[in-house]
């Protein structure tokens with residue numbers, strides 16, 4: 001763990017300990033530029049941790065403090081996601097600069113870091129979410145190449161386990177209730193619902209990120225909402 005203190009933090013509001021962990025990608029050319037930005041007082045952004053592609057982990061903000069990573073967000077009724085979460089930036093150029101697979105060493109470092117956080121705050125698996133989950137209309141990170149399935153096998157985030165009843169048909173309109181149960185903000189119109197669905201697919205139906213309700217997404221929605 002490499003200490004790289006950022007001036008960009010304040011006090012958590014309305015809670016003492018984090019109940020969520022938000023995973024991001026940096027979305028910049030390389031890790032060094034991302035860390036420089038996250039430590040630049042003028043940028044007014046930060047995260048608690050940055051995980052490099054080679055597996056090095058930098059700590060920028062103390063876990064007790066509120067880092068500035070989520071922006072305008074929502075999850076299960078929480079609107080000040082920064083106050084309630086730990087933010088982890090995972091180095092990857094992202095969709096804008098050449099989105100690519102997350103190396104094995106990096107994923108192992110993310111797993112170890114998340115396991116430590118999970119134990120420190122006695123968090124459930126459902127506490128681990130992506131930036132796009134809390135801001136579906138604005139964000140795509142960490143994206144459809146991120147290995148949520150591997151993390152879930154270790155209790156970091158959830159992954160579907162199907163039952164026969166999951167095959168029951170589901171209408172687009174009815175999908176809103178399930179997405180809301182899981183935690184998503186489905187917005188005020190169809191665009192919002194499509195965006196929430198797209199964010200869900202980026203995590204759980206990664207080969208089919210369309211924002212349209214297909215039978216595989218419907219089945220997966222039923223399975224995930226049951227364990228949410």
Ligand SMILES: [Zn+2]
Nearest residue numbers: 024025131141
């Ligand atoms: Zn992000």
